[in-house]
Amino acid sequence: MHSLKNKIVFITGASSGIGASCAVQFARQGAKLLLAARRMERLDAFADGLRKKFSVDIHTIHLDVRKRSEVESTMDTLPSGWKKISVLVNNAGLASGMATIQDGDVDDWEKMIDTNVKGLLYVSRAVIPGMIQRGEGHVINIGSIAGYEFYPKGNVYCATKAAVNALTNTMRLDLNGTPIRVSTIDPGLVETEFSIVRFHGDKERANKTYEGITPLTPDDIADAVLYCATRSPHVNIQQVVLTPTAQASTTIVHRVQTSQK
Numbered sequence: 667m668h669s670l671k672n673k674i675v676f677i678t679g680a681s682s683g684i685g686a687s688c689a690v691q692f693a694r695q696g697a698k699l700l701l702a703a704r705r706m707e708r709l710d711a712f713a714d715g716l717r718k719k720f721s722v723d724i725h726t727i728h729l730d731v732r733k734r735s736e737v738e739s740t741m742d743t744l745p746s747g748w749k750k751i752s753v754l755v756n757n758a759g760l761a762s763g764m765a766t767i768q769d770g771d772v773d774d775w776e777k778m779i780d781t782n783v784k785g786l787l788y789v790s791r792a793v794i795p796g797m798i799q800r801g802e803g804h805v806i807n808i809g810s811i812a813g814y815e816f817y818p819k820g821n822v823y824c825a826t827k828a829a830v831n832a833l834t835n836t837m838r839l840d841l842n843g844t845p846i847r848v849s850t851i852d853p854g855l856v857e858t859e860f861s862i863v864r865f866h867g868d869k870e871r872a873n874k875t876y877e878g879i880t881p882l883t884p885d886d887i888a889d890a891v892l893y894c895a896t897r898s899p900h901v902n903i904q905q906v907v908l909t910p911t912a913q914a915s916t917t918i919v920h921r922v923q924t925s926q927k
Contacts, residue, residue, distance in 0.1 A: 667896040671696035675895075676751045678702045678731055678789055679758030681709040683858035684808060687888035688755050693720040695896070700748055702729035702740075702758075731758045731785030732777075741792040750800060753895050754793045756786045756807045759830075761823040761864040775822045782826035786833065794837075797846050802899075806891055807834045809852040811907060815916040823864075838904065847902040849894040854909030855919070857881040878921030879912040 675692045679685040681703035689699055693716050703709040706728045713724045725748050729740055741749075759782045763774035790805060797803025812820055813827030834850040841848060861872035886908065894903040912920045 668898055669695070670753070670895060672698055673752040674698045674700055674748060674750055675753040675755065676700040676702070676793065677755040677757055678729065678785070681705045681712060683860070684856065684884045684887045685755070685757040686712060687884035688757065688891050689716060690885075691888045691892040692753075692895075693722045693724075695892070696720075696722060697753075698723040698725075698748075700725050700727070700744075700751065702727045702731075704728065704730050731789055732780040734784070734788050737785075737788040737792055741789075749796060751793050751796065752802055753804045753806065754790065754797075755891060756789060756805065758785055758789075759808060759826075761860060763866070764819045764823075764864060766819055767821045770822065778822050778826050782823075783829045783833075786830060790833075790837070794841070794846065798841075798844050801845050803845070804847040804849070804895055805837060806894055807848075807850045808887070808891075809834065809850045811852050811854050811909065812916055813852060817916040820916070834905075838902075845899065847894075847899075849903050850905050851887060851890050851894070852905060852907045853882055853887050854913045854916070855879065855881045856884065856887060858884055878923060879910055879919060881910050882908065 670692060675697045677685050677688050677699065680689050680701035689701055692699060699722060701709060701713055701724060709726050713726050716722060717724055725745070727740055730736055760778065762777045763771050765771065786807060794805065807830055809830040810827040812824045813831040816824045831850065834848055838848040855876065857876050861875045862869055865871045890906045890908060894906065897903060
């Protein structure tokens with residue numbers, strides 16, 4: 667394994683779900699963690715727990731990746747000891763709403779586009795030049811199988827994840843000739859707050875997404891992220907696709923019917 671000890675790993679959307687699981691995995695490797703999220707109280711409490719458990723250096727930042735000026739100012743004003751980022755995990759992302767294109771909520775569309783596409787671009791643009799200058803770096807984007815296996819009422823979410831897929835591939839083309847590696851992790855059904863956010867807090871509807879199956883966990887995704895990041899520097903894992911065993915595609919999922927008494 668390529669050592670990440672004392673390397674700076676920057677994770678967006680780090681206060682919960684996949685981002686938090688990635689932070690735990692990298693903390694176990696002795697990495698220094700630069701953790702960003704919008705929910706600072708939750709993020710700081712999580713970071714305190716990691717410090718106590720793993721004795722690692724952590725710097726937390728409030729960051730809404732949708733806001734270009736905030737991303738630029740935050741990255742410009744990082745303490746000098748935290749600017750040499752070795753691994754960027756572009757994890758911040760969401761789905762908002764699930765409707766046909768003719769009935770979709772434009773505010774939902776803009777939230778997904780601003781977070782999943784623009785946010786990834788803003789953060790990557792702020793970080794990658796430094797990686798090139800230092801001759802070291804790895805960008806790991808969290809995509810989705812929805813980026814190339816589309817489904818009804820997934821229109822804009824699918825489009826944003828298709829953009830992540832395209833951006834990952836073109837990043838790799840643009841950075842060819844540099845030591846910078848670019849990977850994407852594309853999961854299927856993962857049980858996080860994702861569906862609660864998508865259905866605007868409707869937990870009952872969100873829970874039905876995972877009924878009758880054993881979904882992926884955030885830890886499963888973090889395992890894949892860590893695997894990519896710890897390969898020898900001459901090895902680039904371009905894409906990892908992982909789904910629950912019960913999921914054959916975005917729309918074909920074998921669900922076990924539970925008997926009701």
